[in-house]
Amino acid sequence: MTEFEAAVAKVLAGLGEGDVVTYGEVAAEAGYPGAARAVGRFLATHEGQPWWRVVTGTGRLVPQHTEEHARRLRAEGVTVVDGRVRLG
């Protein structure tokens, strides 16, 4: 577990049910602004993380995982339309 991973995991742990953030937000909160891709890699390689509460900067769900992603978000009360989270 690297410092970067620990920081990201900590930010994710702070999320609650129905809460959604972007990769950029997570990276910035973790102290690594601009490392959005690294966040995605972390979620993709590490299990046990609330990855479904993380979406792209435009509200798009995780590519190639939109089905499972949308399903999990809906389960937490998040409105998903056409593979995207309703921005409000």
Next chain:
DNA sequence: TATCTGACGATAG
């Protein structure tokens, strides 16, 4: 150390 890859992001067309 060099090179490639990916669940990203912003900009241009």
Next chain:
DNA sequence: CCTATCGCCAGAT
């Protein structure tokens, strides 16, 4: 709204 391209960072080989 879409796709295409470049820039970004951290990890793996």
